[in-house]
Amino acid sequence: MIEDVHGVAQHAATGALPTVDQVRALIAAAHDRYAGLSEGVVADYIPALAQADPDLFGLSLAAANGQMVTAGDVDVAFSIQSISKAFVFALLVDDLGRDAVFDAIGVNNTGMPFNSVVAVEMNNGAPMNPMVNAGAIATSGLISGIDGAAKWQRIRDGLSAFAGRALELDDEVYRSEAANNQRNAAIAHLLASYGRLAGDPEDIVDAYTRQCSLSVTANDLAIMGATLADDGINPISGERVVSGQACRDTLAVLASCGMYERSGEWLFEIGLPAKSGVSGGIVSIAPGKGAVGSYSPPLDPAGNSVRGQRACAYLSRVLGLNLFASSVHTKVGRTSAGR
Numbered sequence: 001m002i003e004d005v006h007g008v009a010q011h012a013a014t015g016a017l018p019t020v021d022q023v024r025a026l027i028a029a030a031h032d033r034y035a036g037l038s039e040g041v042v043a044d045y046i047p048a049l050a051q052a053d054p055d056l057f058g059l060s061l062a063a064a065n066g067q068m069v070t071a072g073d074v075d076v077a078f079s080i081q082s083i084s085k086a087f088v089f090a091l092l093v094d095d096l097g098r099d100a101v102f103d104a105i106g107v108n109n110t111g112m113p114f115n116s117v118v119a120v121e122m123n124n125g126a127p128m129n130p131m132v133n134a135g136a137i138a139t140s141g142l143i144s145g146i147d148g149a150a151k152w153q154r155i156r157d158g159l160s161a162f163a164g165r166a167l168e169l170d171d172e173v174y175r176s177e178a179a180n181n182q183r184n185a186a187i188a189h190l191l192a193s194y195g196r197l198a199g200d201p202e203d204i205v206d207a208y209t210r211q212c213s214l215s216v217t218a219n220d221l222a223i224m225g226a227t228l229a230d231d232g233i234n235p236i237s238g239e240r241v242v243s244g245q246a247c248r249d250t251l252a253v254l255a256s257c258g259m260y261e262r263s264g265e266w267l268f269e270i271g272l273p274a275k276s277g278v279s280g281g282i283v284s285i286a287p288g289k290g291a292v293g294s295y296s297p298p299l300d301p302a303g304n305s306v307r308g309q310r311a312c313a314y315l316s317r318v319l320g321l322n323l324f325a326s327s328v329h330t331k332v333g334r335t336s337a338g339r
């Protein structure tokens with residue numbers, strides 16, 4: 001069990017819509033509640049990530065109407081890591097078409113760690129889904145562009161459109177990961193040996209490593225998630241970034257695979273599609289309503305932020321966001337912080 005919340009689900013229980021002030025108080029309460037939690041370990045298999053301050057903790061909620069409510073370190077930059085996989089997948093659904101993506105990548109959970117080589121071998125060379133490294137590398141390889149550099153440009157522009165601002169590469173993280181990338185290179189070559197990679201393995205791993213090294217904040221994650229929540233329209237810029245179909249397909253894959261081998265537990269507890277990354281970010285999406293971006297570096301053994309998971313469990317409960325709950329305002333679809 002991720003979280004045991006007692007007596008705080010007033011809105012969900014009564015069906016009343018929380019006001020913006022109530023949402024603000026609940027975000028602040030979520031931050032206060034878990035800021036002192038000291039469980040988890042900062043990722044160190046990418047040396048540059050090991051330098052992260054374990055005390056950093058930010059929570060940002062972006063409603064589908066562009067309203068933002070925040071608490072803590074929401075402007076601190078960190079590398080997006082695996083959270084990029086969700087948004088690159090959404091871009092690919094529009095680039096290639098959902099049927100071709102379904103055939104090339106797949107949508108089922110591996111039940112294994114995100115960087116598993118065995119998962120590829122056990123599935124006859126198929127990457128299984130776009131949220132583990134094998135599937136994400138295959139996804140980046142299929143993005144429009146004649147070579148890795150062109151694909152990287154498309155990915156960077158696309159993720160910037162999701163964020164509503166030009167995202168920059170964190171060069172230190174990129175160089176650190178590129179120098180310690182043997183496992184991802186092995187996965188790419190393994191996929192290529194099965195005819196499952198569209199292009200040169202080294203070139204594609206480079207584009208993938210760059211995409212993981214894009215620098216974002218918790219506020220960016222909330223806006224990027226709210227774009228998926230609002231059928232592909234960025235709630236701040238008003239720009240259409242991807243199709244509604246790409247959003248629906250991405251949210252379905254996030255629900256089954258976004259939290260790696262802990263995806264079932266997450267859905268059981270929290271009831272929202274979400275994606276985590278090893279730098280400590282999580283984006284949790286409430287379709288039609290908005291998204292929560294969280295940042296806190298200490299991770300559990302699956303690579304998911306400990307404080308981020310707890311805070312999202314709490315917020316899902318007190319804001320009545322769980323997709324499987326039948327409270328009135330969950331059915332109505334928007335909080336008063338939304339449209």
Ligand SMILES: NC(=O)CC[C@H](N)C(=O)O
Binds near residue numbers: 114115209276279303
């Ligand atoms: N889970 C993650 O965030 C992993 C991303 C990281 N760039 C890797 O490929 O290992």
